[in-house]
Amino acid sequence: MEKYKVAIVGATGLVGQEFIKVLEQRDFPMDSIRLLASDRSAGKKLFVGHQEIEVKETVSESFKGIDIALFSAGAEISRYFSPIAAQSGAVVVDNSSAFRMVPAVPLVVPEVNPEDIKWHKGIIANPNCSTIQMVVALYPLHRVNPIKRIVVDTYQAVSGTGSAAVDELTTQAKQILDGQATVPHVYPHQIAFNVLPEIDVFLDNDYTKEEWKMVEETRKIMHADSIAVSATCVRVPVFTGHSEAVNVEFSRPMPADEARRILAQAPGVKILDDPAVSLYPQPWSAASTDEVFVGRIRQDGSHPNSLAMWVVADNLRKGAALNAVQIAEEMIKREWLHPER
Ligand SMILES: NC(=O)c1ccc[n+]([C@@H]2O[C@H](COP(=O)([O-])OP(=O)(O)OC[C@H]3O[C@@H](n4cnc5c(N)ncnc54)[C@H](OP(=O)(O)O)[C@@H]3O)[C@@H](O)[C@H]2O)c1
Numbered sequence: 001m002e003k004y005k006v007a008i009v010g011a012t013g014l015v016g017q018e019f020i021k022v023l024e025q026r027d028f029p030m031d032s033i034r035l036l037a038s039d040r041s042a043g044k045k046l047f048v049g050h051q052e053i054e055v056k057e058t059v060s061e062s063f064k065g066i067d068i069a070l071f072s073a074g075a076e077i078s079r080y081f082s083p084i085a086a087q088s089g090a091v092v093v094d095n096s097s098a099f100r101m102v103p104a105v106p107l108v109v110p111e112v113n114p115e116d117i118k119w120h121k122g123i124i125a126n127p128n129c130s131t132i133q134m135v136v137a138l139y140p141l142h143r144v145n146p147i148k149r150i151v152v153d154t155y156q157a158v159s160g161t162g163s164a165a166v167d168e169l170t171t172q173a174k175q176i177l178d179g180q181a182t183v184p185h186v187y188p189h190q191i192a193f194n195v196l197p198e199i200d201v202f203l204d205n206d207y208t209k210e211e212w213k214m215v216e217e218t219r220k221i222m223h224a225d226s227i228a229v230s231a232t233c234v235r236v237p238v239f240t241g242h243s244e245a246v247n248v249e250f251s252r253p254m255p256a257d258e259a260r261r262i263l264a265q266a267p268g269v270k271i272l273d274d275p276a277v278s279l280y281p282q283p284w285s286a287a288s289t290d291e292v293f294v295g296r297i298r299q300d301g302s303h304p305n306s307l308a309m310w311v312v313a314d315n316l317r318k319g320a321a322l323n324a325v326q327i328a329e330e331m332i333k334r335e336w337l338h339p340e341r
Contacts, residue, residue, distance in 0.1 A: 003031035004332070007066045007090070009058050009081060010073030011035035011046060014163050015095055018321035019070050020048055026325060029332065036062050037073070063088040067337065068328050071095055072320065086122025091337055093124050093324040100125040100217060107220050110326045111268045112139045117327060118336050124327055129319025130154050130210070130233065130242055131217040136292040136318070137311045138248060139222055140266035141259055145250040148305075149228040152214065155236045155243040156199060157283060160315045161186060169237055192237050199233040208233055241283025242315045249306045256297050259307055263294055268318070273297055281312035289314055290322055 006023065010016040016037070023030060033048050035055045042057040056062065058077065063069055063085040071078045071085075071094040078098040085092050099105040106116035107125045112135050117124060127135075134152060141147070158165040165186045172182040172192035182190050189196055200209035207215075211231040219225050236243075248254075263269050270291040272281050281293030292313045300306035313319055331337050 001029055002332075003029045004067040004337075005032045005034070005065055006030050007034040007036055007063060007069045007085075009036045009062075009069060009071045009077065009085075010095075011055055012037040012041045012044065013072055014159055014166070014316055015072035015320045017046075018316045019072065019325065020046065022317065022321045022325045024049055026329070028325060028329070034062065034066065060084050063090050066090040068093065068331075070321075070324055070328070072324075082123050091120065091122060091124065091328075091331065093126055093327050095126045095320050095324055097128065097213065098125075099123055100127060100213070101220065107217060108327050108330075109135050109139075109221050109323060110330045111136050111266070112221050113223065114330045114334070117331050117334070118339055120331075120336070120339070124331075126320065126324045126327065127217045127221060128210070128213040129160055129315040130156060130231075130244065131214050131221070132319050132323050133242060133292045133311055133313035133315075134214070134244055134246060135218055135221050136266075136268045136313075137263065137294050137309070138246070140262050140269070141248070141250070141254065141307075142222060142224070144258075144262055145252055145254050147224070147227055147248055147250055149249040150218065150230070151247040152229070152231045153245045154199075154214075154231065154233045155195075155238070155245075155283075156210075156233060157238040157240050157242055157315055158191060158235065159240045160199075160242065160319070161235075165191070166239060169239065173237070187235065191235060194237065196235040197232060199235055207231070238283045240287040240314060240316060241312055242319060243281070243283055244311045245308070246311055247300060247306060247308050249303060251305065253305050254307055256299050256307060259297055259309075263297075268292055269294055271295065271297075280310055283312055286312045287314050288317070290317055292318055 036058040075096040075098040078096040214231040273295040280295035296310035
């Protein structure tokens, strides 16, 4: 079996660390791995399996000889280095928002639109974490009964903001329990014992950019421009695992039992839905797992064609690193690493 030279840009970050784990756990066919970050981390050593590998500063020459470059170092770094990496012959799978809505760049969730990988020209975008878990749960239903409208409220973990936010929640929680004052740095307000309906910047239409990403990315991934989406994205004091209350209006009635039957067969989905024993998805138990968990599936009593459900996944795995590695695996399996560019 052919093996590939892989680079991780942002290897010291939360998503970068998860990349290393996922590649190892899935036995990704790697010939070598190059760990890249900023000059702050250059020289630091990280374990990949039993091997200690030195982190290098990301520079234009970093991508020579690389087949697959997994980026998770923020949009600015992606915007600068992804075209350079692609020019050097690597295929970039980018976790940032830099290229997601660029028409010439595929935006891929392998359970939904793997065939879009084929038309890449060196860069493939990994969607926003909240969008990924939602479309994995909704696309199988949409194929049977087209979705007209989605109203979603998210409960997003702090790890979605990166390692500084995880530290902030830890510090603030300790300070509050010790009766001390807290000073927010990462978020505009205290996050410990609080919830903030603000993720990313506010736009002119009064939605946040995170909410708007869910609108646009859902349509692009599902090839369904007419789906109406309204999102309210909320940061909650959870370390890992995004939860979503999703209300979906279909073209025709969709009985809850039929939705359960469809989702029971759906790739990447696991149903946890037994109210009698308080069984439903929770971020705590979804952390470090690969599935998108769906529960609380019920008829929306206020609309004949609508269902309500609760969707939870690990934002660092299916919401980021795992989805990107699955894209790379799909690309290898279908021999789409180097379609005509
Ligand atoms: N966390 C999530 O759930 C999630 C989900 C989807 C997408 N993403 C995206 O993934 C990216 C990283 O997220 P994260 O949670 O891993 O953040 P993080 O924990 O803050 O890590 C940031 C990473 O970026 C690196 N970096 C910063 N400046 C750099 C530079 N000038 N050159 C090269 N590397 C640089 C950092 O390296 P140093 O250690 O050297 O500073 C670190 O490895 C973001 O674009 C984010 O939007 C995150």
